[in-house]
Amino acid sequence: MIEIDGRQLGLAALAAAAAAATQVRLAPSALDRIAESQRSAQATAKTRPVYGRSTGVGANRSVNLNRVGEGADVHGLNLLRSHAVDAGRALDRETVRAMLIIRLSQLAAGSSGISPAVAQALAGLINADALPEVREFGGIGTADLPALSGTALTLLGERPTMDGQNVAAPLEGWATEDALPFISSNALTIAQAVVAHQKLTTLLENLTAVAALSFAAMSGNREAFSPHVAQAADTASVANMADVLYDLLDGHHSPARIQDPYCLRTLPQVLGSLLEELEALKALLERLVVAGHENPLVFGSSQDGSNGVAHHGLFQMTTLGRRVDALHLAVGAACATILRRIDLLCDPSYTGLHPFLAADDAGQSGVMMLEYVAAASAGRIRASAQPTSLQTVVLSLGAEEDASFGSVGTSQLSATVEAFSTIVGIEFLCAMRALRLQGRSRAEFRSERLRAAFDAGLGLPANVQDRDLRGDVQAAAGMVLRPGFGCPM
Numbered sequence: 001m002i003e004i005d006g007r008q009l010g011l012a013a014l015a016a017a018a019a020a021a022t023q024v025r026l027a028p029s030a031l032d033r034i035a036e037s038q039r040s041a042q043a044t045a046k047t048r049p050v051y052g053r054s055t056g057v058g059a060n061r062s063v064n065l066n067r068v069g070e071g072a073d074v075h076g077l078n079l080l081r082s083h084a085v086d087a088g089r090a091l092d093r094e095t096v097r098a099m100l101i102i103r104l105s106q107l108a109a110g111s112s113g114i115s116p117a118v119a120q121a122l123a124g125l126i127n128a129d130a131l132p133e134v135r136e137f138g139g140i141g142t143a144d145l146p147a148l149s150g151t152a153l154t155l156l157g158e159r160p161t162m163d164g165q166n167v168a169a170p171l172e173g174w175a176t177e178d179a180l181p182f183i184s185s186n187a188l189t190i191a192q193a194v195v196a197h198q199k200l201t202t203l204l205e206n207l208t209a210v211a212a213l214s215f216a217a218m219s220g221n222r223e224a225f226s227p228h229v230a231q232a233a234d235t236a237s238v239a240n241m242a243d244v245l246y247d248l249l250d251g252h253h254s255p256a257r258i259q260d261p262y263c264l265r266t267l268p269q270v271l272g273s274l275l276e277e278l279e280a281l282k283a284l285l286e287r288l289v290v291a292g293h294e295n296p297l298v299f300g301s302s303q304d305g306s307n308g309v310a311h312h313g314l315f316q317m318t319t320l321g322r323r324v325d326a327l328h329l330a331v332g333a334a335c336a337t338i339l340r341r342i343d344l345l346c347d348p349s350y351t352g353l354h355p356f357l358a359a360d361d362a363g364q365s366g367v368m369m370l371e372y373v374a375a376a377s378a379g380r381i382r383a384s385a386q387p388t389s390l391q392t393v394v395l396s397l398g399a400e401e402d403a404s405f406g407s408v409g410t411s412q413l414s415a416t417v418e419a420f421s422t423i424v425g426i427e428f429l430c431a432m433r434a435l436r437l438q439g440r441s442r443a444e445f446r447s448e449r450l451r452a453a454f455d456a457g458l459g460l461p462a463n464v465q466d467r468d469l470r471g472d473v474q475a476a477a478g479m480v481l482r483p484g485f486g487c488p489m
Contacts, residue, residue, distance in 0.1 A: 050296060
């Protein structure tokens with residue numbers, strides 16, 4: 001059970017809850033905040049036009065709903081039904097569940113003016129694991145209107161869940177004043193970023209250990225990570241990574257070269273850059289999962305007359321789009337050195353073993369084809385790293401003349417996780433095969449973290465005869481996606 005209070009929501013706890021179908025509970029303070037926000041919005045709507053509450057939306061923002069005489073519930077239902085269209089492949093349960101939890105957290109911030117009954121119904125949907133089917137095409141980084149409208153229709157029993165079931169509708173209708181406040185959010189885009197961020201954080205932690213194993217297999221020169229080098233680093237993240245690598249390789253004292261190839265020598269810069277971008281994205285996401293960015297934003301109290309609304313553009317995920325682009329570039333750049341380490345692990349002059357880590361020198365191919373699979377994975381990542389934040393579009397009869405396309409970037413980031421786990425897993429396979437063939441043991445590593453990585457690698461198949469390696473790649477890619485390779489530390 002996690003309590004949603006609208007004030008803070010840790011990314012790790014959120015991702016874990018999304019993956020494990022953890023139950024949620026709205027804090028009493030959050031319910032009070034939502035109720036006061038509703039009263040404030042209602043009081044404000046009596047004194048001035050409020051977008052989506054007393055007017056139409058988009059290019060219809062100048063239409064006065066009271067003047068055209070549309071019923072209190074009819075317009076809200078029409079808005080949800082008309083905005084629920086999406087297309088493409090259906091998204092996975094983990095991402096959809098994360099979206100719902102984030103939306104609940106945002107509503108708990110108390111800036112939407114929505115009815116507490118809607119927030120409680122959303123919590124009930126999450127706890128019943130009755131997830132709406134959400135498809136990939138619909139959002140452009142200016143609010144995930146189709147995904148959240150479809151969620152509303154699932155709550156109303158008009159659209160089945162992703163399991164094909166119809167929920168017992170907890171709401172009898174949907175008031176117009178609750179329609180736009182529910183869908184005015186980028187919860188899906190943020191959810192995709194959170195899930196991918198948490199997986200990439202684990203991948204970086206495990207990649208650091210994997211790279212250290214490759215370094216040991218190729219007898220690298222540890223002085224490239226020495227405290228003197230760390231002190232001269234250009235960023236704190238690079239310095240931190242140099243310290244981490246120096247500690248991981250404690251006990252490694254037999255370098256084969258005075259100066260290593262870049263793929264070994266520049267590990268602090270490559271991995272440090274990844275760390276830096278992950279930390280920057282984390283800081284942003286921690287704000288977004290509890291941010292009341294609904295348009296209009298409701299503020300103040302109806303009790304003291306300080307109530308009001310502010311129409312704004314915070315829903316445009318410009319910063320998130322740039323942060324995701326920067327992270328993608330860092331991941332894409334890291335691929336070059338990972339591919340080179342895999343290449344050198346296949347080179348007898350760096351490992352003292354047979355070409356391609358084969359069982360003999362009689363023409364066996366060993367891990368030759370793993371280079372191709374890794375290169376294909378890197379190609380996918382680099383293609384996704386093309387900046388999406390440069391895109392734009394004009395929509396709704398010119399009423400909306402720009403878009404961040406942050407949703408495209410976060411969708412691509414989700415795909416990058418799978419590709420990156422493959423390339424990191426392949427390096428793990430090759431490094432462990434090299435160390436095994438060299439007769440190395442965990443005893444030479446003083447770092448408990450590196451010993452744990454070595455022990456995890458021993459769980460991979462030991463047979464080095466030419467055979468089908470698909471299962472090996474799948475097992476290794478799964479290991480590197482689990483904290484500490486899935487082994488108890």
